Structures are given as structure tokens and as C-alpha cells.
Amino acid sequence: MTTWVFRLARWSAIVGGVVLCAITLMSVTSITGRALSGVGLGPVPGDFELVEVGTGVAVFLFLPWTYLRGGHATVDLLYNHLPAFLQKTVSMVCDVLMLVLWLALTWKLWDGMLEKREYLETTFILQMPVWWAYAACFVGAVIGCLAYLTKTLINLGLARYPEGWPVESAGVH
Numbered sequence: 001m002t003t004w005v006f007r008l009a010r011w012s013a014i015v016g017g018v019v020l021c022a023i024t025l026m027s028v029t030s031i032t033g034r035a036l037s038g039v040g041l042g043p044v045p046g047d048f049e050l051v052e053v054g055t056g057v058a059v060f061l062f063l064p065w066t067y068l069r070g071g072h073a074t075v076d077l078l079y080n081h082l083p084a085f086l087q088k089t090v091s092m093v094c095d096v097l098m099l100v101l102w103l104a105l106t107w108k109l110w111d112g113m114l115e116k117r118e119y120l121e122t123t124f125i126l127q128m129p130v131w132w133a134y135a136a137c138f139v140g141a142v143i144g145c146l147a148y149l150t151k152t153l154i155n156l157g158l159a160r161y162p163e164g165w166p167v168e169s170a171g172v173h
Contacts, residue, residue: 003162005150009064012143016061023054046126053123053133060140064147067098092155099148106141109134 030044037043044050066072079087113134121130153159 013065016058020058049123057136060137064144
């Protein structure tokens with residue numbers, strides 16, 4: 001199961017990268033269009049809305065892989081001076097708290113998505129249904145829950161890293 005979650009998180013990050021590249025290209029196109037408005041070009045309609053939605057989606061798709069790779073920022077000022085058992089305890093408590101936070105976040109994304117869909121809320125310029133953005137972020141949040149659960153199970157000794165996974169790049173401080 002861990003191999004599947006790690007692969008899913010990796011592909012999620014790749015899709016997030018594609019979304020971020022698309023936002024970048026669209027922004028360059030829109031800025032160029034604004035700069036050349038004197039010759040009949042113009043900005044991409046709804047560019048701010050697209051950047052807003054795309055950035056949120058990309059972040060949710062990046063976070064699970066970032067977590068599994070140990071890429072989140074840590075403050076090691078005191079941590080490195082703790083005994084090994086306390087370091088493991090601190091990591092475990094943080095992982096469990098983050099899992100609880102992600103579960104709550106995912107639940108509220110689901111609630112928000114249903115509410116936006118029920119009231120047919122749309123963006124101002126493109127009239128794009130807002131619940132689409134919530135749905136895309138929800139996918140990333142579910143993958144994040146799976147990533148946090150998997151890492152917590154690994155830290156508890158109930159699961160193992162995928163075969164060939166370099167443990168030193170898996171979030172060891």
C-alpha cells in the first residue's frame with residue numbers, strides 16, 4: 001500500500017507542476033496582451049481568477065509529495081539536541097497532529113464544495129462554478145490524508161517505506 005500512496009503523491013506533484021506551468025504561460029500571455037493592447041491585443045479574460053484557482057490546486061497537489069520527501073520547513077534549534085527517543089516522539093506527535101489537521105481540512109473542503117455547488121456560486125468574470133476549484137483541491141487533500149496516514153503508520157512500525165526508498169530523504173531531521 002505504501003508504494004501506491006508514494007506513487008500517487010508523486011504523480012499528484014507532477015500534475016501540480018503542469019498546473020503551475022499552465023498558470024505561468026497564461027500569465028505571460030495575459031501580461032503580453034496587456035502590454036500590446038495598443039495593437040489590438042488584450043489580457044486573458046479572467047486571468048486573476050485562473051491564477052487564484054490554479055495556485056490553490058497546485059499547492060494541494062504538491063503538499064503530499066513534499067511531506068513524504070521531508071520537504072516541509074522544520075525548526076531544528078532544540079530538536080537536534082534532544083535524545084533520539086524524544087526526537088522520535090516529537091516527530092510522531094507532529095505527524096499525528098498534521099494527520100488530524102488534514103482530515104479536518106479535507107472535511108471542510110468537502111462541506112465547502114457541497115455548499116458552493118448547492119448555491120451555484122460562480123466566479124465574477126468567467127462565470128466558472130466555484131465548486132470546481134474546491135473539488136480539485138479536495139483531490140489533493142485526500143491524497144494528503146493518505147500521505148500523512150501512511151507516514152504515521154511507517155513511524156509506528158506498522159508499514160514500511162517502498163522498496164528502494166532512500167530513508168534519509170524521507171523526512172529524517
